[in-house]
Amino acid sequence: MKVRKAVLPVAGLGTRFLPATKAMPKEMLPLLDKPLIQYVVEEAVASGIEQIIFVTGRSKRPIEDHFDKDYRLETQLQESGKTELLKMVRDITDMVEIAYVRQKEALGLGHAVLTAKNLVGNEPFAVMLGDDIIRTPSTPGIGQLVEQFNRYQASVLAVEKVPMQQISSYGCVAASEIAPRTFKVSDMVEKPPVAEAPSDLAIIGRYILTPEIFPILEQTRAGRGGEIQLTDAIKALGHQQDIYAYLFEGKRYDCGDKLEYLKATVELALMHPEFGEPLGEFIRSLKL
Template identity: 85%
Template structure:
C-alpha cells in the first residue's frame, strides 16, 4: 500500500492566538515569509504526497485563496517584470492537487479525520497538524513516517521525547523499542499525570493511518469536552492491528503556543541566508 494522500485538519478556531485569529485563520499566521500551513504542505509534497485534503470550517476561506490561482496578481507581476515573484506565486498554486471538505461541527480531531473519509477512500493516508512545524536535516518529518509505514504496513505515529514535567500536556505511548527510534505501541494515554505516564514519548502532529481507522472512528464515543478523540480511536485500532511509534529526527516547533511561535520565528530567521546576519547583529545590540 502506498500513501498518496494527506489530511490536514484546519477547522479549529485558534483561540490561543486571539485577537489575531478573530478574522484570520491561525494556519495563515506568517512564519518569516510564508504562512504556517504552507510549511506543512511543502513537507507533504517533499515526502511524495500527491493530494492534500483540507478539512476546513467557517472563516477558513483565506486558506483556499492562498493555494488558488490569482489571475489579477499574476498579471500585475508579469506586467511589472517581477518574474521571480510571479514564479513563487505560481509554484504555490501548482505544487500539489488539493481538495476541501468542511467540518460543520467542532467535534474534535477524530471527527475531523472522519469527515475526510469519502475523499480518502480505502487507502492509507497521512494526517498532518498545522500547529507543528518540523525542521529536519534530510528526510522531511512525514516522510520519515512513510518509510516506516512501507516497512511495517501499519499505522505509525510520530513521537518526541519531552521532559516528564511536560508530559501531562500530551498524549504519550507505552511501547517497546524494536529497532533504533522505532517502537511497537501497546497502549496510549491522553495527558496523564506525571506519576501515571508510561513514558516520556509524546505523540505529536504527524500520523500515518490505515483506512481501518474510519470504522473505528464511527464507533468511538465522544470523550472529554464532547469531542471524538483521535487518540481513543487509534488505541482501539491497536486491538486488531499493529501500531508503531517513530522518534522522528529533527526539531519540532509548536506554533500553536505563542511563546513557541515566537521562538520558531527567531530561530528560523537566524538560519535564513538573507535575514540571519542582520538579525543576529540587531539582537546583539539589544543584549548589550
C-alpha cells in the same frame, strides 16, 4: 500500499492566538515570509504526497485563496517584470492537488479525520497538524513516517521525548523499542497525570493511518471536552492490528503556542541566508 494522501485538519478556531485570529485563520499566521500551513504542505509534497485534503470550517476561506490561482496578481507581476515573484506565486498554486471538505461541527480531531473519509477512500493516509512545524536535516517529518509505513505496512505515529513534567500536555505511548528510533505501541494515554504516564514519548502532529481507522471513528464516543479523540480510536485500532511509533529526527516547533511561535520565528530567521546575519547583529546589540 502507497501513502498518497494527507489530511490536514484546519477547522479549529485558533483561540490561543486571539485577537490576531479573530478574522484570520491561525494557519495563515506568517512564519517569516510564508504562512504556517504552507510549511506543512511543502513537507507533504517533499515526502511524495500527491493530494492534500483540507478539513475546513467557517472563516477558513483565506487558506483556499492562498493555494488558488490569482489571475489579477499574476497579471500585475508579469506586467511589472517581477518574474521571480510570479514564479513563487505560481509554484504555490501548482505544487499539489488539493481537495476541501467542511467539518460542520467542532467535535474534535477524530471527527475531523472522519470527515475526510470519502475523499481518502480505502487506502492508508497521512494526518498532519498545522500547529507543528518540523525542521529536519534530510528526510521531511512525514516522509520519515512514510518510510516506516513502507517497512511495516501498519499505522505509524510520530513521537518525541519530552520532560516528564510536561507529559500531561500530550498524548503518550507505552511502547517497546524494536529497532533504532522505532517502537511497537502497546498502549496510549491522552494527557495523563505525570505519575500515570507510561513513558516520556509524546505523540505529535504527524500520523500515518490505515483506512481501518474510519469504522472505529464512527463508533468512537465523545471523550474529554465532548470531542471524538483520535487517540482513543488509534488505541482501539491497536486491538486489530499493530501500531508503531517513530522517534522522528529533527526539531519540532509548537506554533500553536505564542511563546514557541515567537521562538520559531527568531530561530528560523537566524538561519535565513538573507537576513540571518543582520538579525543576529541586531539581537547582539540589544541591551537586555
